[in-house]
Amino acid sequence: MALIDLLDRPIAYHRIFRTITGNTVAAVMLSQAVYWQRIADSGKGGREGWWWKERDEWESETGLSRSEQETARKRLIQLGVMTEQRRGVPPRMWYHVDFEVLEGKLQEYQQNAGIQPFKRRESSHLKGNNPAIYKAGIQPYISKNTSKNTSAFVPKPKKQAGGTKNVVEHI
Secondary structure (H helix, E strand, O other), X not given: OOHHXXXXXXXXXXXXXXXXXXXXXXXXXXXXXXXXXXXXXXXXXXXXXXXXXXXXHHHHHHOOOHHHHHHHHHHHHHHXXXXXEEEOOOOEEEEEEOHHHHHHHHHHHHXXXXXXXXXXXXXXXXXXXXXXXXXXXXXXXXXXOOOOOOOOXXXXXXXXXXXXXXXXXXX
């Protein structure tokens, strides 16, 4: 096995969740919980918008130990962004991410940080108008057009049909 094979499926970690929760471990758990909540809400699992996950699965997916999971769950429940219920036989822990509360926390952060709401900028130099680069704060490179020609253009001679005279083709 090659060492690169140790790099299995990465999880998405939303950095903003660290700011909202005040805890990196809670942010990692919330990032993964948002992933599972979206699957449950799309009808691919869970029931009534709820989904379950065992401790070993959390550890396998996120690398969080039992105590880290417990700390993160307490923090997320305290903030109101996640709810949990023990259900069934054998009992399992069921989870639900409250997207309304989470969105409220995101808006609160946005207002406190003085961040303007995202507005899509139209730009003719971007094919496909990919708004992701603007969300990421990346400014596209725009080259300046100057009158100075810096490229070395050497026209290739082209033979005319029926003769030996060379003609320069301009593109």
